[in-house]
Amino acid sequence: MEGVVVRRVIPSDNSCLFNAVGYVMEHNRSKASELRQVIAATVASDPEKFNEAFLGKPNEAYCAWILDPEKWGGAIELAILSEYYGREIAAYDIQTTRCDLYGQEKKYNERAMLIYDGLHYDALAMSPFEGAPEEFDQTIFPVDHSRSIGLAEGLALNLVREAQRKRSxxxxxxxxxxxxxxxxxxxxxxxxxxxxxxxxxxxxxxxx
Incomplete structure (x- = not known):
């Protein structure tokens, strides 16, 4: 599919990571409280894996913390959500243009993409043309045998580099x-x- 990769803005309300994931996975920007519950339940169910050294705080304290709508998510939460949805999550960092890929070791056959500006996560989508309505967005991409998602990957990187050039x-x-x-x-x-x-x-x- 020809098209453009666009940045879909997620509200800055301390839950942007969860709502960005909600958007790319389900076209829904209001998944934060549900996905916080998913993460808390996952962490609580495996205190051995999710121990204090891994979480930076005791398991029980972390679960209470992540349910607080004021608290921000990061790498731990993206790794858990990648597993929950059974898809890779690529998070592009504007400042470094680095792409952190969550779920890579699981060899999932689909990927979704986010963009991160140091404080805030937005969603990335493939749109048929600039300004096309969001219902045409493609946010889930098949991963090929070389672990690439083809055209969308290059377009995403161009968008990230452009944002870096503008120092956004x-x-x-x-x-x-x-x-x-x-x-x-x-x-x-x-x-x-x-x-x-x-x-x-x-x-x-x-x-x-």
Whole structure:
């Protein structure tokens, strides 16, 4: 199929990873609470695999944490969701143009794609032409014997490189944030996390 790879924007509500996965897997941007439940159940069911060293916190604490709609998902959650749907998930990082492939070792025969800007996940879809309605989106791609998804892969990478060229990503080591609660400025993810741990404030806005 000829077409273009487009970025389908997912709302920035701390659940973008889950809703982006919901969109590429089921064309549904409101899957977050359901997919958080799936992840918590998966983790709780295998405390040996999902141990404290792997999760960065005790199994039970992690399960309570991931169910909180304010908390963000990342690599652990993508790996679990890839297995849940039985498909690879390719997450393209704009800043480095790297593609992290989840579920690769399972040799699934389909793949979906996300794009990540350092803070936020959006969905990638193949559309017949720029501006075509979303119902025409193809978001699941067959993986061939060389572990490629053909044309869509090259188009996705071009889109990611173009976004990088425009610097439309957040450099999480050096970006400036303001705490929405006490208005103090912090630099980078590390300082933001330290401030959040010290004060319990988690409402940060980026400012230039």
């Amino acid at each position: 990503y957040t450099d999480t080591a050096n970006f400036t944030l303001r705490c929405g609660v006490c208005q103090i400025g912090v630099i980078g993810q590390k300082e933001a996390v330290e401030h959040a741990q010290a004060t319990g404030h988690v409402n940060f806005q980026e400012y230039k």
